[in-house]
Amino acid sequence: MVNVLFSAKPASWDEYEAPLHAAFEKACIDAQLGTDLPPEDVDYIVYAPSGPVSDFTPFTKLKAVLSLWAGVETMVDNPTLHVPLCRMVDHGLTESMVEWVTGHVLRYHLGMDRFITAQDGVWRAGSAAPLARDRKVCVLGLGALGSACAQSLVHLKFDVHGWSRSPKAVEGVTCHHGDAGLRDALADADMVALLLPDTPATESVLNAESISFMRRGGFVVNPGRGPLIDDDALLAALDSGQLAHATLDVFRVEPLPKDHPFWAHPKVTVTPHIAAETKAGTASEVIAENIRRGEAGKPFLHLVDRQAGY
Incomplete structure (x- = not known):
């Protein structure tokens, strides 16, 4: 026994x-x-x-x-x-994470927020989304969760790039690794999903410099760990238009303090660490x-x- x-x-x-x-x-x-x-x-x-x-x-x-x-x-x-x-x-948690990440990537890809928040009687013709294959999505972190999310997006025909600290191979994903590979992974990315572990090597991996590699007007989803993002750099990028919106499920301090600027920012969606459990x-x-x-x-x-x- x-x-x-x-x-x-x-x-x-x-x-x-x-x-x-x-x-x-x-x-x-x-x-x-x-x-x-x-x-x-x-x-x-x-x-x-x-x-x-x-x-x-x-x-x-x-x-x-x-x-x-x-x-x-x-x-x-x-x-x-x-x-x-x-x-x-x-695998139950993995399925939940795949659903959350895929859902928010599709939300941004299809521009759903424009129509949900603008029920104002204006007929906005000519605003259909491009095909998924014309969108580059970067997944930072290619462990079990990141790889599963990346492959889900591949199945939807997105141009999926992934980045990890060490070399990885994920079917259908253009994989990059190491410090030199981060720029290539993020270059002209329309969307970025963060699924890295929280380690000294990954803290603030998304910062002013790395955000600048992305296509202007891009989107960020973070269901991974709060310290992966430099909060001040993210807010500055949202204010400048370098980023159009961010959906954040994890934070450096949880619960997110009521006075944190993320709560009131019009380009931030806060979810309370519910992406997957x-x-x-x-x-x-x-x-x-x-x-x-x-x-x-x-x-x-x-x-x-x-x-x-x-």
């Missing part, structure tokens, strides 16, 4: 208890699962930073920490964590599979590279 500690907000336990038990049963894992197990008996921790555990020292038998979150920037530097850390790559049913299957692999001596899925930060 393996002992699995669930360490997250109490409300999460209500959501996850039944799906985890079902996933363990399906994977033929004999497990004791709970929120209050003796630390010295715990083999695995199903973990969120919002839970009660921050010091892993008492967990002397611990084999791995299995995150419920896709982002692990608050975990990688924990000095007490010396076992494998696995981030959550949940981990789904208890599918996430439980991922956790069960990783515990099965751990017990079988196989490599863990979605293992975090501590030096890279994701």
Whole structure:
């Protein structure tokens, strides 16, 4: 029997208890699962930073920490964590992210805001959108989420370019990497979607210089991480017309403070970190599979590279 500690907000336990038990049963894992197990008996921790555990020292038998979150920037530097850390790559979350990104790219491509906000009796003929193949969309970040979103846009026939810190290959996507590749990825882009992890190497990747590479009047969607964008540079680009609009789901401080200029800016849409969230049913299957692999001596899925930060 393996002992699995669930360490997250109490409300999460209500959501996850039944799906985890079902996933363990399906994977033929004999497990004791709970929120209050003796630390010295715990083999695995199903973990969120919002839970009660921050010091892993008492967990002397611990084999791995299995995150419920896709982002692990608050975990990688924990000095007490010396076992494998696995981030959550949940196909339910991925589907949600693909839907959100694709929806907002299409919203901008088709110019839907013009018609939603201008029901004023004026017949605006001649304002049809170009074909998707004539729009360049850049996806910054080609991990599991970024690649899935990029391929969804490829299927709609957009001219999709992607950028990552290290070389990647995604079918149908023109891939760029490294500092030198960022300019080419963003050059004349009509739309940019940010799906990078939050690391020192990616902070403010969208700044005054990189925004200037885009086609004038472009659009930004950010469901990735707040620190990926230089807020002041974004506001300046919106005010100058270099950018036409930005839809932001994540922010440097959350909830976004009421006095933040994003709330009142006419060219910013704020959504409250709702682009995608981990789904208890599918996430439980991922956790069960990783515990099965751990017990079988196989490599863990979605293992975090501590030096890279994701």
